[in-house]
Amino acid sequence: MYDIESLYEATSVDDACRALAEDPKAIVVAGGTDVLVKCREGKLAGAHLVSIHNLTDELFGVRLAQDGTVEIGPATWFNSVTTSPVAQRTVQTLCDACDTPGGPQLRVSGTIGGNVCNAATSADTASTLLAYGALLDVRSARGTRTIPIDQWYTGPGRCVRERDEVLVNIRIPRENYEGWTGHYFKYGKRRALEIATMGCCCLVKLAADKSTIEDIRLAFGVAAPTPMRATGAEDAVRGLTVAEAAEKIGELAQAETHPRDSWRASKDFRLQLIKEMSRRSLIMAARRGGADI
Incomplete structure (x- = not known):
């Protein structure tokens, strides 16, 4: 059962803002794939929903x-x-x-x-x-x-x-996107219908020679309590060749990430994922940018 006390369908963003301001219990719902699950589980018992689905x-x-x-x-x-x-x-x-x-x-x-x-x-x-x-x-x-x-x-x-x-x-x-190529790597125990055990995104901007990393961004999900950038690893490999960076980036990323033990995976396993996914994501991102590696 969905324990929903009220549902208001907003006619505009301003209307949604007004409804939320007038009802201190109201929360926003759009697609409902998270909110309605929580309602069904009883985590949002007696929910007051303001829908923006039709906006x-x-x-x-x-x-x-x-x-x-x-x-x-x-x-x-x-x-x-x-x-x-x-x-x-x-x-x-x-x-x-x-x-x-x-x-x-x-x-x-x-x-x-x-x-x-x-x-x-x-x-x-x-x-x-x-x-x-x-x-x-x-x-x-x-x-x-x-x-x-x-x-x-x-x-x-x-x-x-x-x-x-x-x-x-x-x-x-x-x-933030022009001149950049990237790769998103999701690891889970199966290919679909799976919450990420680890998520890794690497964006690179290659120099004119297509072999040197002019700039790089490396970000993770599930490597810390919140999504995070591995800025230390980024700084350490900027200016290196793709091959040199691929050899170093995994251990550098491991050193500044803080995954936890959970029923999905141990901390040690997640650290191994961080090392390998960093390397692979960097190589794939560089290949998309024209690197021959």
């Missing part, structure tokens, strides 16, 4: 702004990000990440905004959006504010978004 004009789709910024509506389904021509042309690695959650049914109902707002370190888009340096716009009856994604997560399943705020836009600036 497609304001919150759905992938667009390219005049300044080259990729703008993703948070109510956009995973599958719609994956198949978007704009996203494929600009943020291909995010398309790949959006093609990994759950199965086909979830990917045409679950939303990228829900994946962000759920704030799980295992969220499949989390490490990739972190690597791309996404900017998150949230709105409430008090106004709008922008939160860089590296300031979004505060702990397991927690973020800085207030209860009465609606995520209204996910933005990736042009300089």
